[in-house]
Amino acid sequence: MSPSLKDKIAQVFDEPGCEHNQTKDEKARKKGCTKQLTPGAAAGGCAFDGAKIALQPIVDVAHLVHGPIACEGNSWDNRHSASSGSQLYRTGFTTDINELDVIYGAEKRLFKAIRQILDRQDPAAVFVYQTCVTGLIGDDIEAVCKRASEKFGKPVIPVNAPGFAGPKNLGNKLGAEALLDHVIGTVEPERMTAYDINIIGEYNLSGELWQVKPLLDALGIRVLSCISGDGRYREIAGAHRARANMMVCSKSMINVATRMQQRWGIPFFEGSFYGISDMSTTLRDIARLLVEQGADPELQKRTEALIAVEEARAWERIRAYRQRLAGKKVLLITGGVKSWSVVAALQEAGLEVVGTSVKKSTRADKEKIKEIMGDDAHMIDDLSPREMYAMLRDARADIMLSGGRSQFVALKARMPWMDINQERHHAFAGYEGMVTMIAEIDKALFNPVWQQVKAPAPWEETETAALPA
Numbered sequence: 001m002s003p004s005l006k007d008k009i010a011q012v013f014d015e016p017g018c019e020h021n022q023t024k025d026e027k028a029r030k031k032g033c034t035k036q037l038t039p040g041a042a043a044g045g046c047a048f049d050g051a052k053i054a055l056q057p058i059v060d061v062a063h064l065v066h067g068p069i070a071c072e073g074n075s076w077d078n079r080h081s082a083s084s085g086s087q088l089y090r091t092g093f094t095t096d097i098n099e100l101d102v103i104y105g106a107e108k109r110l111f112k113a114i115r116q117i118l119d120r121q122d123p124a125a126v127f128v129y130q131t132c133v134t135g136l137i138g139d140d141i142e143a144v145c146k147r148a149s150e151k152f153g154k155p156v157i158p159v160n161a162p163g164f165a166g167p168k169n170l171g172n173k174l175g176a177e178a179l180l181d182h183v184i185g186t187v188e189p190e191r192m193t194a195y196d197i198n199i200i201g202e203y204n205l206s207g208e209l210w211q212v213k214p215l216l217d218a219l220g221i222r223v224l225s226c227i228s229g230d231g232r233y234r235e236i237a238g239a240h241r242a243r244a245n246m247m248v249c250s251k252s253m254i255n256v257a258t259r260m261q262q263r264w265g266i267p268f269f270e271g272s273f274y275g276i277s278d279m280s281t282t283l284r285d286i287a288r289l290l291v292e293q294g295a296d297p298e299l300q301k302r303t304e305a306l307i308a309v310e311e312a313r314a315w316e317r318i319r320a321y322r323q324r325l326a327g328k329k330v331l332l333i334t335g336g337v338k339s340w341s342v343v344a345a346l347q348e349a350g351l352e353v354v355g356t357s358v359k360k361s362t363r364a365d366k367e368k369i370k371e372i373m374g375d376d377a378h379m380i381d382d383l384s385p386r387e388m389y390a391m392l393r394d395a396r397a398d399i400m401l402s403g404g405r406s407q408f409v410a411l412k413a414r415m416p417w418m419d420i421n422q423e424r425h426h427a428f429a430g431y432e433g434m435v436t437m438i439a440e441i442d443k444a445l446f447n448p449v450w451q452q453v454k455a456p457a458p459w460e461e462t463e464t465a466a467l468p469a
């Protein structure tokens with residue numbers, strides 16, 4: 001590992017926004033999180049993967065993977081992160097290095113690839129991602145990017161997060177470091193207002209940002225940049241002029257928020273767009289921070305008025321499903337804030353939450369579950385696929401909401417399932433998103449296919465009829 005990458009990782013681990021890190025003494029903090037990775041951990045996503053996930057939603061940038069073609073994986077698209085403009089981010093670019101490059105080095109090949117992309121695609125910038133092989137043969141992507149930037153007069157940004165650096169989470173943060181080192185603060189926005197905010201760690205999956213943006217528009221709050229969903233290079237480069245930052249709960253890019261506070265004095269708060277009360281709290285926090293930073297205090301009154309109208313409208317639409325959904329049992333297998341933030345909406349629609357997984361939840365998340373559901377009986381620490389299957393087969397749950405990995409457990413049990421994690425096809429953010437979620441549950445539960453797959457197959461019926469009485 002190069003000394004600069006080592007330093008960068010140590011810097012990322014010494015994170016003031018990380019509660020765990022702050023409980024350590026000075027010496028331990030400097031050492032960082034030295035826990036050894038479990039062999040095979042990269043199968044769940046390596047650092048390169050994490051950096052690419054974090055940055056690929058910047059839509060007008062060409063994302064060039066410097067490495068063997070297999071690192072790039074899909075040559076088209078990402079995790080349904082939507083764009084309102086350029087589609088360039090969806091194309092996979094790679095230097096596709098071969099054996100000779102491994103022997104002689106692949107820096108020239110990288111330089112040529114950058115030139116080709118700039119000539120053919122004219123992107124706002126090129127992001128160059130380091131991978132294990134090119135990292136191990138010692139290709140200096142920082143030097144190549146610097147030279148290409150000077151020669152072609154366009155930003156060429158090195159993203160130094162080779163897979164061997166660590167897991168996906170670390171990669172998210174190393175990707176964010178590339179923005180902090182080379183992008184944020186390099187362009188001055190054309191105009192600034194007292195109502196400018198950045199949203200950090202929101203990826204606009206299936207267009208979720210667009211369920212929230214109209215609310216901010218209605219309040220006159222401008223999203224100066226979103227890092228990184230539906231992001232534009234120039235907007236992110238000028239993000240240092242925002243009055244406040246919102247850090248979306250996942251903390252995947254907490255280092256952007258803390259560094260921007262240190263460098264430019266931009267205050268931040270952590271919020272979530274999932275769940276009705278969370279959405280309202282987030283709007284209140286944004287308004288409060290902006291007022292503290294000099295916006296007109298009447299913004300808070302307008303925010304309360306908007307919340308009252310939007311909450312009432314959303315609850316009414318959710319209640320409309322009550323009669324159909326009353327008594328249906330839901331098994332919620334997700335993590336973090338979603339393990340509790342969507343529960344209120346489910347309950348309001350008449351659904352009964354029989355269990356929610358807390359494997360990836362913090363202590364605060366668990367407290368919140370207790371508060372909403374009364375006791376900890378509903379918390380599931382770790383449910384094996386076999387147990388999940390048994391729960392569904394014995395009809396202890398009518399539908400499972402989870403990530404794509406467990407979908408086949410539900411399908412095998414011939415029970416409805418809905419994707420609630422990052423590969424979902426529907427947007428579940430804000431007030432609108434909660435109504436969509438209930439509507440989608442309704443569709444999944446009452447889909448006529450379940451009756452058909454649960455009925456005995458024709459040959460089973462024949463066999464039964466043929467048995468002697």
Ligand code: SF4
Nearest residue numbers: 046048071131132163
């Ligand atoms: S960067 Fe390394 S760990 Fe990640 S996909 Fe490529 S070879 Fe595998």
